[in-house]
Amino acid sequence: MTNTTFTPRVFSGMQPSGGLTLGNYLGALKRYVEMQDQGGFETIYCMVDLHAITTWQDPADLRAKTRELAAGYIAAGIDCEKSILINQSAVPEHAQLGWVFNCVARMGWMQRMTQFKDKAGKNAQNASLGLFAYPALMAADILIYHATHVPVGEDQKQHLELTRDIAAKFNHDYGVDFFPITEPVIEGVATRVMSLRDGSKKMSKSDPSDASRINMTDDADTIAKKIRKAKTDPDALPSEAKGLENRPEARNLVNIYAALGDMTVEQVLAEYGGAQFGTFKPALADLAVSKLAPISGEMARLMDDIPEIDRILARGAEQARKITAPILKKTYEIVGMVGA
Numbered sequence: 001m002t003n004t005t006f007t008p009r010v011f012s013g014m015q016p017s018g019g020l021t022l023g024n025y026l027g028a029l030k031r032y033v034e035m036q037d038q039g040g041f042e043t044i045y046c047m048v049d050l051h052a053i054t055t056w057q058d059p060a061d062l063r064a065k066t067r068e069l070a071a072g073y074i075a076a077g078i079d080c081e082k083s084i085l086i087n088q089s090a091v092p093e094h095a096q097l098g099w100v101f102n103c104v105a106r107m108g109w110m111q112r113m114t115q116f117k118d119k120a121g122k123n124a125q126n127a128s129l130g131l132f133a134y135p136a137l138m139a140a141d142i143l144i145y146h147a148t149h150v151p152v153g154e155d156q157k158q159h160l161e162l163t164r165d166i167a168a169k170f171n172h173d174y175g176v177d178f179f180p181i182t183e184p185v186i187e188g189v190a191t192r193v194m195s196l197r198d199g200s201k202k203m204s205k206s207d208p209s210d211a212s213r214i215n216m217t218d219d220a221d222t223i224a225k226k227i228r229k230a231k232t233d234p235d236a237l238p239s240e241a242k243g244l245e246n247r248p249e250a251r252n253l254v255n256i257y258a259a260l261g262d263m264t265v266e267q268v269l270a271e272y273g274g275a276q277f278g279t280f281k282p283a284l285a286d287l288a289v290s291k292l293a294p295i296s297g298e299m300a301r302l303m304d305d306i307p308e309i310d311r312i313l314a315r316g317a318e319q320a321r322k323i324t325a326p327i328l329k330k331t332y333e334i335v336g337m338v339g340a
């Protein structure tokens with residue numbers, strides 16, 4: 001089956017639990033904006049609040065974080081005249097298609113998901129059923145739009161493979177060519193931004209150490225301090241990328257510099273090869289502050305007008321449902337629901 005009949009359409013989303021990190025920005029959000037601006041795609045971006053409640057969230061906090069994430073999207077360059085911006089729960093077809101996919105996905109597929117194993121930890125029997133079914137809802141988020149391209153960081157690769165498996169199984173089981181086989185877009189130098197404290201761990205909003213990550217809301221002093229304190233090795237930077245092998249912390253900082261500066265690793269090393277971290281870290285801090293401060297400033301400004309954020313999301317939901325309602329109706333018809 002081919003994808004040729006599908007409109008080029010981008011969908012991606014983030015959980016509104018915790019704040020936006022530099023990992024989210026460089027691995028995903030920056031690319032959302034690029035795909036929006038390059039043209040040739042319809043673009044739909046989402047706050048996945050239904051996914052967030054797979055682990056308990058304080059309701060007031062979830063509401064605040066959802067709006068803050070919306071502000072972060074807009075501040076980073078998502079333009080609601082070009083993209084549809086939505087909150088997942090406001091478009092009920094996501095959850096409705098999610099149920100159908102719960103019936104398509106196999107237990108064995110879900111059991112292989114490394115993120116479930118990581119998040120459920122040792123006490124998997126006590127994890128919510130929603131956490132287990134999480135990737136089926138994620139497939140629904142994407143396929144309820146017939147999205148063809150999904151920009152994400154490296155950690156979502158397995159979930160996107162599952163999305164392809166669900167689409168293929170649905171198409172096969174019902175003898176249709178209805179859902180596209182979506183392309184993951186995992187590109188660039190920052191698809192896996194690592195912790196500033198441990199180069200073998202992903203930078204994550206759930207890491208107990210705040211020093212391990214840069215939050216998009218951190219002020220200039222905090223950003224500079226976190227970079228200054230970032231773990232490194234005692235050697236100077238190499239002048240070629242090969243010299244970063246087996247130096248995960250050094251490689252991470254160089255990758256962050258390259259992603260923030262829209263440069264290649266080679267270009268960064270051409271400039272800083274031979275430099276000590278005492279020179280490189282302040283340069284990285286300056287670059288990070290110059291790129292992130294305008295975004296966090298704009299986020300704070302937008303957060304002063306919550307009714308405006310809510311209006312933008314209400315409009316996004318309305319636009320989204322023009323796409324999702326007919327796709328859900330057709331799905332229900334295909335599977336044999338009466339009155340769809």
Ligand code: TYM
Pocket residue numbers: 011012013014015016023024025026027028029048051137138139141142150151152153154155156159190191192193194202203204
């Ligand atoms: P979430 O909220 O964990 O992360 C949002 C996006 O940020 C990327 N990311 C990173 N990229 C590089 N380095 C890092 N350290 C880093 N940390 C996070 C993630 O890869 C992701 O692209 N399951 C998804 C949300 C989701 C979704 C979807 C995504 C739900 N439905 C449909 C795409 C399409 C998640 O938990 O992302």
